[in-house]
Amino acid sequence: MSSRTETLEQGLARVREDLLADDRLVRAVASGKRRTAAPGWRRVELRWVDLKAGRHLQVVRYDATQAHTSNHLLGEAAGAAVDGLLAEPFGNWTVETTDRQLSLRVTKKGDAQVHTAQRQADDAAAPTRDHDRAKDRMLPEDDPLFAALGLADARGRIKPSRMAKYRQVEDFLRILDRSIADARTRGHLRPPTPEDPLRIVDLGCGNGYLTFAAHRFLSERRGLPVRLTGVDVKEQSRDHNAAVAAGLGIDASFVAGTIGDAELPEPPDVVLALHACDTATDDALARALGWDASLVLAAPCCHHDIAAQLRKADSPSPYTSLVRDGILRERFADTLTDALRAQLLRSCGYRVDVMEFVDSKHTPRNTLLRAVRTGGAQPLDEYDDLVATWGIRPRLGELLDLPAAGA
Structure with a gap:
Protein backbone atom coordinates (compact mmCIF):
# COMPACT_ATOMS: atom_id res chain seq x y z
CA MET A 1 0.00 0.00 0.00
CA SER A 2 1.23 3.48 -0.81
CA SER A 3 -0.10 6.92 0.05
CA ARG A 4 0.80 10.29 -1.35
CA THR A 5 -0.51 13.83 -1.62
CA GLU A 6 -0.25 15.43 -5.05
CA THR A 7 -1.98 18.07 -7.10
CA LEU A 8 -5.60 17.42 -7.96
CA GLU A 9 -4.69 17.41 -11.65
CA GLN A 10 -2.12 14.67 -11.10
CA GLY A 11 -4.47 12.59 -8.96
CA LEU A 12 -7.35 12.81 -11.42
CA ALA A 13 -4.98 11.86 -14.24
CA ARG A 14 -4.31 8.60 -12.38
CA VAL A 15 -8.05 8.03 -12.02
CA ARG A 16 -8.61 8.77 -15.71
CA GLU A 17 -5.96 6.26 -16.76
CA ASP A 18 -7.63 3.48 -14.79
CA LEU A 19 -11.16 4.41 -15.86
CA LEU A 20 -10.26 4.19 -19.55
CA ALA A 21 -8.34 0.92 -19.18
CA ASP A 22 -11.13 -1.28 -20.57
CA ASP A 23 -9.01 -4.41 -20.09
CA ARG A 24 -8.33 -3.71 -16.39
CA LEU A 25 -11.21 -1.71 -14.90
CA VAL A 26 -13.49 -3.74 -12.65
CA ARG A 27 -15.58 -0.98 -11.13
CA ALA A 28 -15.29 2.67 -10.13
CA VAL A 29 -17.34 4.90 -7.84
CA ALA A 30 -17.43 8.69 -7.47
CA SER A 31 -19.19 10.14 -4.44
CA GLY A 32 -19.19 12.94 -1.88
CA LYS A 33 -18.56 16.61 -2.43
CA ARG A 34 -15.71 19.02 -2.05
CA ARG A 35 -15.45 21.73 0.53
CA THR A 36 -16.35 24.46 -1.95
CA ALA A 37 -18.80 22.77 -4.32
CA ALA A 38 -21.15 19.83 -4.76
CA PRO A 39 -21.49 17.66 -7.89
CA GLY A 40 -24.70 17.34 -9.84
CA TRP A 41 -25.08 13.69 -8.84
CA ARG A 42 -25.17 11.95 -5.48
CA ARG A 43 -23.09 9.04 -6.74
CA VAL A 44 -21.73 7.70 -10.03
CA GLU A 45 -20.65 4.14 -10.87
CA LEU A 46 -18.64 3.09 -13.94
CA ARG A 47 -17.71 -0.20 -15.60
CA TRP A 48 -17.08 -1.54 -19.10
CA VAL A 49 -19.77 -3.61 -20.84
CA ASP A 50 -19.83 -5.51 -24.12
CA LEU A 51 -22.78 -4.60 -26.38
CA LYS A 52 -23.63 -5.66 -29.95
CA ALA A 53 -22.11 -2.38 -31.13
CA GLY A 54 -18.84 -3.06 -29.29
CA ARG A 55 -17.34 -2.28 -25.90
CA HIS A 56 -18.88 0.66 -24.06
CA LEU A 57 -18.22 2.45 -20.79
CA GLN A 58 -21.40 2.17 -18.75
CA VAL A 59 -22.05 5.14 -16.46
CA VAL A 60 -24.79 4.97 -13.83
CA ARG A 61 -25.60 8.34 -12.26
CA TYR A 62 -27.69 8.46 -9.09
CA ASP A 63 -29.78 11.44 -8.06
CA ALA A 64 -31.93 11.57 -4.93
CA THR A 65 -34.55 9.13 -6.22
CA GLN A 66 -33.35 7.02 -9.14
CA ALA A 67 -30.51 5.78 -11.34
CA HIS A 68 -29.75 7.07 -14.84
CA THR A 69 -27.70 4.77 -17.10
CA SER A 70 -25.78 5.72 -20.25
CA ASN A 71 -23.29 3.80 -22.42
CA HIS A 72 -20.32 5.38 -24.23
CA LEU A 73 -18.39 3.69 -27.05
CA LEU A 74 -14.73 2.87 -26.39
CA GLY A 75 -12.59 5.71 -27.69
CA GLU A 76 -13.48 9.38 -27.96
CA ALA A 77 -17.02 9.00 -26.61
CA ALA A 78 -15.86 7.19 -23.48
CA GLY A 79 -13.02 9.67 -23.01
CA ALA A 80 -15.40 12.61 -23.23
CA ALA A 81 -17.76 11.00 -20.69
CA VAL A 82 -14.89 10.41 -18.25
CA ASP A 83 -13.59 13.97 -18.66
CA GLY A 84 -17.05 15.33 -17.92
CA LEU A 85 -17.27 13.30 -14.70
CA LEU A 86 -13.75 14.24 -13.59
CA ALA A 87 -14.74 17.89 -13.99
CA GLU A 88 -17.55 17.39 -11.46
CA PRO A 89 -16.56 18.38 -7.88
CA PHE A 90 -16.75 14.89 -6.39
CA GLY A 91 -14.89 14.56 -3.10
CA ASN A 92 -13.95 10.89 -3.48
CA TRP A 93 -13.04 8.44 -6.22
CA THR A 94 -12.57 4.70 -5.68
CA VAL A 95 -11.28 2.76 -8.70
CA GLU A 96 -10.94 -1.01 -8.61
CA THR A 97 -8.88 -2.70 -11.33
CA THR A 98 -7.67 -6.23 -11.82
CA ASP A 99 -4.36 -5.46 -10.13
CA ARG A 100 -5.00 -2.71 -7.59
CA GLN A 101 -7.45 -0.42 -5.81
CA LEU A 102 -6.97 3.33 -5.99
CA SER A 103 -8.71 5.73 -3.60
CA LEU A 104 -8.58 9.49 -4.12
CA ARG A 105 -9.88 12.02 -1.60
CA VAL A 106 -9.90 15.74 -2.28
CA THR A 107 -8.48 17.54 0.77
CA LYS A 108 -9.66 20.83 2.24
CA LYS A 109 -6.77 22.54 0.45
CA GLY A 110 -7.92 21.13 -2.88
CA ASP A 111 -5.10 18.60 -3.24
CA ALA A 112 -5.49 14.90 -4.03
CA GLN A 113 -4.71 12.40 -1.29
CA VAL A 114 -4.14 9.17 -3.21
CA HIS A 115 -3.93 5.68 -1.70
CA THR A 116 -3.13 2.63 -3.82
CA ALA A 117 -3.15 -0.99 -2.70
CA GLN A 118 -1.88 -3.75 -4.98
CA ARG A 119 -4.00 -6.88 -5.19
CA GLN A 120 -2.51 -10.16 -4.04
CA ALA A 121 -2.65 -13.20 -6.29
CA ASP A 122 -5.45 -14.75 -4.22
CA ASP A 123 -7.42 -11.50 -4.24
CA ALA A 124 -7.64 -11.07 -8.00
CA ALA A 125 -10.79 -9.58 -9.47
CA ALA A 126 -12.13 -10.01 -12.98
CA PRO A 127 -14.32 -7.49 -14.83
CA THR A 128 -17.96 -8.44 -15.43
CA ARG A 129 -18.99 -7.01 -18.79
CA ASP A 130 -22.46 -8.48 -19.20
CA HIS A 131 -24.86 -5.69 -20.07
CA ASP A 132 -28.08 -7.35 -18.91
CA ARG A 133 -26.84 -8.55 -15.55
CA ALA A 134 -29.12 -8.72 -12.55
CA LYS A 135 -29.48 -5.50 -10.62
CA ASP A 136 -26.45 -5.00 -8.43
CA ARG A 137 -27.55 -5.66 -4.86
CA MET A 138 -25.43 -5.82 -1.77
CA LEU A 139 -27.56 -8.78 -0.68
CA PRO A 140 -30.13 -10.29 -3.08
CA GLU A 141 -33.80 -10.21 -2.18
CA ASP A 142 -33.95 -14.00 -2.04
CA ASP A 143 -31.19 -14.30 0.57
Whole structure:
Protein backbone atom coordinates (compact mmCIF):
# COMPACT_ATOMS: atom_id res chain seq x y z
CA MET A 1 0.00 0.00 0.00
CA SER A 2 1.23 3.48 -0.81
CA SER A 3 -0.10 6.92 0.05
CA ARG A 4 0.80 10.29 -1.35
CA THR A 5 -0.51 13.83 -1.62
CA GLU A 6 -0.25 15.43 -5.05
CA THR A 7 -1.98 18.07 -7.10
CA LEU A 8 -5.60 17.42 -7.96
CA GLU A 9 -4.69 17.41 -11.65
CA GLN A 10 -2.12 14.67 -11.10
CA GLY A 11 -4.47 12.59 -8.96
CA LEU A 12 -7.35 12.81 -11.42
CA ALA A 13 -4.98 11.86 -14.24
CA ARG A 14 -4.31 8.60 -12.38
CA VAL A 15 -8.05 8.03 -12.02
CA ARG A 16 -8.61 8.77 -15.71
CA GLU A 17 -5.96 6.26 -16.76
CA ASP A 18 -7.63 3.48 -14.79
CA LEU A 19 -11.16 4.41 -15.86
CA LEU A 20 -10.26 4.19 -19.55
CA ALA A 21 -8.34 0.92 -19.18
CA ASP A 22 -11.13 -1.28 -20.57
CA ASP A 23 -9.01 -4.41 -20.09
CA ARG A 24 -8.33 -3.71 -16.39
CA LEU A 25 -11.21 -1.71 -14.90
CA VAL A 26 -13.49 -3.74 -12.65
CA ARG A 27 -15.58 -0.98 -11.13
CA ALA A 28 -15.29 2.67 -10.13
CA VAL A 29 -17.34 4.90 -7.84
CA ALA A 30 -17.43 8.69 -7.47
CA SER A 31 -19.19 10.14 -4.44
CA GLY A 32 -19.19 12.94 -1.88
CA LYS A 33 -18.56 16.61 -2.43
CA ARG A 34 -15.71 19.02 -2.05
CA ARG A 35 -15.45 21.73 0.53
CA THR A 36 -16.35 24.46 -1.95
CA ALA A 37 -18.80 22.77 -4.32
CA ALA A 38 -21.15 19.83 -4.76
CA PRO A 39 -21.49 17.66 -7.89
CA GLY A 40 -24.70 17.34 -9.84
CA TRP A 41 -25.08 13.69 -8.84
CA ARG A 42 -25.17 11.95 -5.48
CA ARG A 43 -23.09 9.04 -6.74
CA VAL A 44 -21.73 7.70 -10.03
CA GLU A 45 -20.65 4.14 -10.87
CA LEU A 46 -18.64 3.09 -13.94
CA ARG A 47 -17.71 -0.20 -15.60
CA TRP A 48 -17.08 -1.54 -19.10
CA VAL A 49 -19.77 -3.61 -20.84
CA ASP A 50 -19.83 -5.51 -24.12
CA LEU A 51 -22.78 -4.60 -26.38
CA LYS A 52 -23.63 -5.66 -29.95
CA ALA A 53 -22.11 -2.38 -31.13
CA GLY A 54 -18.84 -3.06 -29.29
CA ARG A 55 -17.34 -2.28 -25.90
CA HIS A 56 -18.88 0.66 -24.06
CA LEU A 57 -18.22 2.45 -20.79
CA GLN A 58 -21.40 2.17 -18.75
CA VAL A 59 -22.05 5.14 -16.46
CA VAL A 60 -24.79 4.97 -13.83
CA ARG A 61 -25.60 8.34 -12.26
CA TYR A 62 -27.69 8.46 -9.09
CA ASP A 63 -29.78 11.44 -8.06
CA ALA A 64 -31.93 11.57 -4.93
CA THR A 65 -34.55 9.13 -6.22
CA GLN A 66 -33.35 7.02 -9.14
CA ALA A 67 -30.51 5.78 -11.34
CA HIS A 68 -29.75 7.07 -14.84
CA THR A 69 -27.70 4.77 -17.10
CA SER A 70 -25.78 5.72 -20.25
CA ASN A 71 -23.29 3.80 -22.42
CA HIS A 72 -20.32 5.38 -24.23
CA LEU A 73 -18.39 3.69 -27.05
CA LEU A 74 -14.73 2.87 -26.39
CA GLY A 75 -12.59 5.71 -27.69
CA GLU A 76 -13.48 9.38 -27.96
CA ALA A 77 -17.02 9.00 -26.61
CA ALA A 78 -15.86 7.19 -23.48
CA GLY A 79 -13.02 9.67 -23.01
CA ALA A 80 -15.40 12.61 -23.23
CA ALA A 81 -17.76 11.00 -20.69
CA VAL A 82 -14.89 10.41 -18.25
CA ASP A 83 -13.59 13.97 -18.66
CA GLY A 84 -17.05 15.33 -17.92
CA LEU A 85 -17.27 13.30 -14.70
CA LEU A 86 -13.75 14.24 -13.59
CA ALA A 87 -14.74 17.89 -13.99
CA GLU A 88 -17.55 17.39 -11.46
CA PRO A 89 -16.56 18.38 -7.88
CA PHE A 90 -16.75 14.89 -6.39
CA GLY A 91 -14.89 14.56 -3.10
CA ASN A 92 -13.95 10.89 -3.48
CA TRP A 93 -13.04 8.44 -6.22
CA THR A 94 -12.57 4.70 -5.68
CA VAL A 95 -11.28 2.76 -8.70
CA GLU A 96 -10.94 -1.01 -8.61
CA THR A 97 -8.88 -2.70 -11.33
CA THR A 98 -7.67 -6.23 -11.82
CA ASP A 99 -4.36 -5.46 -10.13
CA ARG A 100 -5.00 -2.71 -7.59
CA GLN A 101 -7.45 -0.42 -5.81
CA LEU A 102 -6.97 3.33 -5.99
CA SER A 103 -8.71 5.73 -3.60
CA LEU A 104 -8.58 9.49 -4.12
CA ARG A 105 -9.88 12.02 -1.60
CA VAL A 106 -9.90 15.74 -2.28
CA THR A 107 -8.48 17.54 0.77
CA LYS A 108 -9.66 20.83 2.24
CA LYS A 109 -6.77 22.54 0.45
CA GLY A 110 -7.92 21.13 -2.88
CA ASP A 111 -5.10 18.60 -3.24
CA ALA A 112 -5.49 14.90 -4.03
CA GLN A 113 -4.71 12.40 -1.29
CA VAL A 114 -4.14 9.17 -3.21
CA HIS A 115 -3.93 5.68 -1.70
CA THR A 116 -3.13 2.63 -3.82
CA ALA A 117 -3.15 -0.99 -2.70
CA GLN A 118 -1.88 -3.75 -4.98
CA ARG A 119 -4.00 -6.88 -5.19
CA GLN A 120 -2.51 -10.16 -4.04
CA ALA A 121 -2.65 -13.20 -6.29
CA ASP A 122 -5.45 -14.75 -4.22
CA ASP A 123 -7.42 -11.50 -4.24
CA ALA A 124 -7.64 -11.07 -8.00
CA ALA A 125 -10.79 -9.58 -9.47
CA ALA A 126 -12.13 -10.01 -12.98
CA PRO A 127 -14.32 -7.49 -14.83
CA THR A 128 -17.96 -8.44 -15.43
CA ARG A 129 -18.99 -7.01 -18.79
CA ASP A 130 -22.46 -8.48 -19.20
CA HIS A 131 -24.86 -5.69 -20.07
CA ASP A 132 -28.08 -7.35 -18.91
CA ARG A 133 -26.84 -8.55 -15.55
CA ALA A 134 -29.12 -8.72 -12.55
CA LYS A 135 -29.48 -5.50 -10.62
CA ASP A 136 -26.45 -5.00 -8.43
CA ARG A 137 -27.55 -5.66 -4.86
CA MET A 138 -25.43 -5.82 -1.77
CA LEU A 139 -27.56 -8.78 -0.68
CA PRO A 140 -30.13 -10.29 -3.08
CA GLU A 141 -33.80 -10.21 -2.18
CA ASP A 142 -33.95 -14.00 -2.04
CA ASP A 143 -31.19 -14.30 0.57
CA PRO A 144 -32.67 -16.52 3.33
CA LEU A 145 -31.77 -13.80 5.80
CA PHE A 146 -34.64 -11.57 4.66
CA ALA A 147 -37.26 -14.33 4.93
CA ALA A 148 -36.00 -15.15 8.44
CA LEU A 149 -36.31 -11.49 9.43
CA GLY A 150 -39.79 -11.15 7.93
CA LEU A 151 -38.78 -8.77 5.13
CA ALA A 152 -39.32 -11.29 2.31
CA ASP A 153 -42.04 -13.82 1.55
CA ALA A 154 -41.54 -17.56 1.10
CA ARG A 155 -40.63 -17.06 -2.58
CA GLY A 156 -37.80 -14.67 -1.74
CA ARG A 157 -39.51 -11.43 -2.72
CA ILE A 158 -39.34 -8.38 -0.48
CA LYS A 159 -42.79 -7.54 0.86
CA PRO A 160 -44.06 -4.16 -0.39
CA SER A 161 -44.58 -3.01 3.19
CA ARG A 162 -40.94 -3.80 4.01
CA MET A 163 -39.28 -2.32 0.93
CA ALA A 164 -38.19 0.82 2.82
CA LYS A 165 -36.42 -1.35 5.40
CA TYR A 166 -34.72 -3.35 2.63
CA ARG A 167 -33.49 -0.14 1.00
CA GLN A 168 -32.18 0.98 4.39
CA VAL A 169 -30.24 -2.29 4.69
CA GLU A 170 -28.81 -1.85 1.17
CA ASP A 171 -27.76 1.76 1.79
CA PHE A 172 -26.17 0.83 5.10
CA LEU A 173 -24.21 -2.04 3.54
CA ARG A 174 -22.86 0.24 0.82
CA ILE A 175 -21.58 2.66 3.45
CA LEU A 176 -20.18 -0.15 5.59
CA ASP A 177 -18.46 -1.74 2.59
CA ARG A 178 -16.82 1.52 1.47
CA SER A 179 -15.86 2.46 5.02
CA ILE A 180 -14.17 -0.84 5.81
CA ALA A 181 -12.41 -0.98 2.44
CA ASP A 182 -11.15 2.58 2.83
CA ALA A 183 -10.00 2.05 6.43
CA ARG A 184 -8.15 -1.13 5.45
CA THR A 185 -6.53 0.54 2.43
CA ARG A 186 -5.25 3.40 4.58
CA GLY A 187 -4.01 1.11 7.33
CA HIS A 188 -6.51 2.31 9.94
CA LEU A 189 -8.21 -1.09 10.30
CA ARG A 190 -6.22 -4.24 10.96
CA PRO A 191 -6.40 -7.18 8.51
CA PRO A 192 -8.67 -9.85 10.03
CA THR A 193 -7.67 -13.52 10.08
CA PRO A 194 -9.61 -16.72 10.81
CA GLU A 195 -7.77 -16.90 14.14
CA ASP A 196 -8.52 -13.23 14.94
CA PRO A 197 -11.66 -12.19 13.01
CA LEU A 198 -12.90 -8.65 12.54
CA ARG A 199 -14.72 -7.87 15.78
CA ILE A 200 -17.96 -5.93 15.30
CA VAL A 201 -20.42 -4.87 17.96
CA ASP A 202 -23.89 -3.45 17.27
CA LEU A 203 -25.00 -1.37 20.26
CA GLY A 204 -28.78 -1.14 20.52
CA CYS A 205 -29.23 -3.78 17.82
CA GLY A 206 -33.01 -4.24 18.28
CA ASN A 207 -34.26 -7.06 16.04
CA GLY A 208 -30.95 -7.24 14.27
CA TYR A 209 -31.85 -6.29 10.69
CA LEU A 210 -28.60 -4.42 10.14
CA THR A 211 -26.62 -6.66 12.51
CA PHE A 212 -27.34 -9.80 10.53
CA ALA A 213 -27.03 -8.03 7.18
CA ALA A 214 -23.55 -6.74 8.12
CA HIS A 215 -22.38 -10.22 9.12
CA ARG A 216 -23.89 -11.86 6.06
CA PHE A 217 -22.45 -9.34 3.62
CA LEU A 218 -18.94 -9.15 5.05
CA SER A 219 -18.56 -12.90 5.51
CA GLU A 220 -20.38 -14.19 2.43
CA ARG A 221 -19.87 -11.45 -0.17
CA ARG A 222 -16.50 -10.07 0.94
CA GLY A 223 -15.03 -13.23 2.46
CA LEU A 224 -13.91 -11.53 5.67
CA PRO A 225 -13.67 -13.49 8.93
CA VAL A 226 -16.16 -11.75 11.24
CA ARG A 227 -17.13 -12.13 14.89
CA LEU A 228 -20.27 -10.16 15.66
CA THR A 229 -21.95 -9.24 18.93
CA GLY A 230 -25.31 -7.54 19.32
CA VAL A 231 -26.27 -5.61 22.45
CA ASP A 232 -29.80 -4.58 23.37
CA VAL A 233 -31.52 -3.76 26.62
CA LYS A 234 -34.43 -6.10 25.85
CA GLU A 235 -34.07 -9.78 26.68
CA GLN A 236 -36.74 -10.48 24.07
CA SER A 237 -34.43 -9.06 21.39
CA ARG A 238 -31.56 -11.21 22.61
CA ASP A 239 -33.64 -14.38 22.50
CA HIS A 240 -35.17 -13.54 19.10
CA ASN A 241 -31.81 -12.73 17.53
CA ALA A 242 -30.13 -15.80 18.98
CA ALA A 243 -32.86 -17.97 17.45
CA VAL A 244 -32.49 -16.29 14.03
CA ALA A 245 -28.71 -16.70 14.15
CA ALA A 246 -29.03 -20.39 15.02
CA GLY A 247 -31.53 -20.95 12.22
CA LEU A 248 -29.28 -19.31 9.63
CA GLY A 249 -26.05 -20.81 10.93
CA ILE A 250 -24.60 -17.37 11.65
CA ASP A 251 -21.83 -17.22 14.26
CA ALA A 252 -23.04 -14.27 16.32
CA SER A 253 -23.68 -13.67 20.01
CA PHE A 254 -26.21 -11.40 21.68
CA VAL A 255 -26.16 -9.69 25.05
CA ALA A 256 -29.08 -8.27 27.01
CA GLY A 257 -28.05 -5.14 28.87
CA THR A 258 -27.50 -1.42 28.63
CA ILE A 259 -24.98 0.04 26.23
CA GLY A 260 -22.97 1.50 29.08
CA ASP A 261 -22.71 -1.77 31.00
CA ALA A 262 -22.29 -4.31 28.20
CA GLU A 263 -19.31 -6.60 28.77
CA LEU A 264 -17.40 -7.90 25.75
CA PRO A 265 -14.61 -10.49 25.84
CA GLU A 266 -12.40 -8.31 23.61
CA PRO A 267 -12.55 -4.68 22.44
CA PRO A 268 -14.27 -4.42 19.04
CA ASP A 269 -12.67 -3.11 15.86
CA VAL A 270 -15.95 -1.74 14.49
CA VAL A 271 -18.80 -0.21 16.50
CA LEU A 272 -22.28 0.21 15.06
CA ALA A 273 -24.98 2.30 16.75
CA LEU A 274 -27.88 2.72 14.38
CA HIS A 275 -30.91 4.69 15.53
CA ALA A 276 -30.12 4.42 19.22
CA CYS A 277 -32.55 6.87 20.81
CA ASP A 278 -31.45 10.24 22.22
CA THR A 279 -28.47 9.95 24.60
CA ALA A 280 -28.11 6.22 23.92
CA THR A 281 -26.08 7.35 20.90
CA ASP A 282 -23.79 9.24 23.30
CA ASP A 283 -23.44 6.11 25.43
CA ALA A 284 -22.47 4.16 22.30
CA LEU A 285 -19.92 6.75 21.18
CA ALA A 286 -18.40 6.85 24.66
CA ARG A 287 -18.02 3.07 24.65
CA ALA A 288 -16.45 3.18 21.19
CA LEU A 289 -13.94 5.78 22.39
CA GLY A 290 -13.18 3.73 25.47
CA TRP A 291 -12.48 0.72 23.28
CA ASP A 292 -10.34 2.74 20.84
CA ALA A 293 -12.50 1.30 18.06
CA SER A 294 -10.97 1.72 14.59
CA LEU A 295 -14.28 2.46 12.86
CA VAL A 296 -17.55 3.84 14.22
CA LEU A 297 -20.83 4.17 12.32
CA ALA A 298 -23.55 5.92 14.33
CA ALA A 299 -26.95 7.01 13.03
CA PRO A 300 -28.55 9.08 15.82
CA CYS A 301 -32.27 8.99 16.51
CA CYS A 302 -34.06 11.91 18.21
CA HIS A 303 -32.21 14.57 20.21
CA HIS A 304 -34.42 15.35 23.19
CA ASP A 305 -31.62 16.12 25.64
CA ILE A 306 -30.15 19.20 23.95
CA ALA A 307 -33.60 20.36 22.81
CA ALA A 308 -34.78 20.35 26.44
CA GLN A 309 -31.68 22.27 27.56
CA LEU A 310 -32.21 24.88 24.83
CA ARG A 311 -35.77 25.37 25.99
CA LYS A 312 -34.58 26.27 29.50
CA ALA A 313 -31.40 28.19 28.68
CA ASP A 314 -31.11 31.86 27.76
CA SER A 315 -30.47 31.99 24.02
CA PRO A 316 -27.54 34.15 22.93
CA SER A 317 -28.18 37.31 20.95
CA PRO A 318 -28.86 37.51 18.03
CA TYR A 319 -29.88 33.84 17.71
CA THR A 320 -33.12 33.84 19.70
CA SER A 321 -35.18 33.25 16.56
CA LEU A 322 -33.44 29.89 16.04
CA VAL A 323 -35.00 28.44 19.19
CA ARG A 324 -38.13 30.53 19.78
CA ASP A 325 -40.46 28.17 17.89
CA GLY A 326 -40.66 24.53 18.92
CA ILE A 327 -40.17 22.94 15.52
CA LEU A 328 -37.17 25.14 14.71
CA ARG A 329 -35.70 24.48 18.16
CA GLU A 330 -35.96 20.72 17.63
CA ARG A 331 -34.32 20.88 14.20
CA PHE A 332 -31.58 23.15 15.48
CA ALA A 333 -31.04 20.79 18.42
CA ASP A 334 -30.56 17.91 15.97
CA THR A 335 -27.87 19.80 14.10
CA LEU A 336 -26.16 21.17 17.20
CA THR A 337 -26.10 17.79 18.95
CA ASP A 338 -24.48 15.97 16.05
CA ALA A 339 -22.04 18.82 15.39
CA LEU A 340 -20.86 18.62 19.01
CA ARG A 341 -20.57 14.83 18.81
CA ALA A 342 -18.45 15.14 15.69
CA GLN A 343 -16.19 17.71 17.37
CA LEU A 344 -15.67 15.45 20.38
CA LEU A 345 -14.80 12.49 18.17
CA ARG A 346 -12.29 14.63 16.27
CA SER A 347 -10.74 15.74 19.55
CA CYS A 348 -10.19 12.06 20.40
CA GLY A 349 -8.21 11.30 17.24
CA TYR A 350 -10.91 10.39 14.73
CA ARG A 351 -11.54 11.57 11.20
CA VAL A 352 -15.29 12.23 11.08
CA ASP A 353 -17.69 12.48 8.16
CA VAL A 354 -21.27 13.59 8.78
CA MET A 355 -23.24 12.14 5.90
CA GLU A 356 -26.66 11.01 4.69
CA PHE A 357 -27.55 7.50 5.81
CA VAL A 358 -30.62 6.82 3.66
CA ASP A 359 -32.74 9.10 1.51
CA SER A 360 -34.94 11.38 3.62
CA LYS A 361 -38.09 10.07 1.91
CA HIS A 362 -37.51 6.73 3.68
CA THR A 363 -36.78 8.15 7.14
CA PRO A 364 -36.24 11.67 8.55
CA ARG A 365 -33.55 10.23 10.84
CA ASN A 366 -31.02 9.92 8.06
CA THR A 367 -27.81 11.43 9.44
CA LEU A 368 -24.81 9.16 9.90
CA LEU A 369 -21.59 9.88 11.80
CA ARG A 370 -18.70 7.91 10.32
CA ALA A 371 -15.55 8.06 12.43
CA VAL A 372 -12.19 6.46 11.59
CA ARG A 373 -9.46 6.41 14.22
CA THR A 374 -6.38 8.07 12.73
CA GLY A 375 -4.67 9.42 15.86
CA GLY A 376 -4.73 13.05 14.72
CA ALA A 377 -6.58 14.82 17.53
CA GLN A 378 -8.07 18.29 17.01
CA PRO A 379 -8.37 20.94 19.74
CA LEU A 380 -11.65 21.48 21.58
CA ASP A 381 -11.84 25.23 20.95
CA GLU A 382 -14.92 25.13 18.71
CA TYR A 383 -16.68 22.68 21.02
CA ASP A 384 -15.97 24.83 24.08
CA ASP A 385 -17.21 27.95 22.30
CA LEU A 386 -20.49 26.31 21.22
CA VAL A 387 -21.17 24.85 24.65
CA ALA A 388 -20.45 28.14 26.39
CA THR A 389 -22.45 30.21 23.89
CA TRP A 390 -25.60 28.11 24.24
CA GLY A 391 -25.21 27.23 27.91
CA ILE A 392 -25.64 23.50 27.41
CA ARG A 393 -24.08 20.32 28.76
CA PRO A 394 -23.90 17.57 26.10
CA ARG A 395 -24.24 14.02 27.39
CA LEU A 396 -21.15 12.81 25.52
CA GLY A 397 -19.12 15.59 27.13
CA GLU A 398 -20.27 14.37 30.55
CA LEU A 399 -19.33 10.79 29.73
CA LEU A 400 -15.86 11.99 28.71
CA ASP A 401 -15.54 13.98 31.97
CA LEU A 402 -15.25 17.33 30.23
CA PRO A 403 -15.92 20.41 32.39
CA ALA A 404 -19.30 22.12 32.11
CA ALA A 405 -19.66 25.45 30.30
CA GLY A 406 -18.13 28.25 32.36
CA ALA A 407 -16.46 25.85 34.78
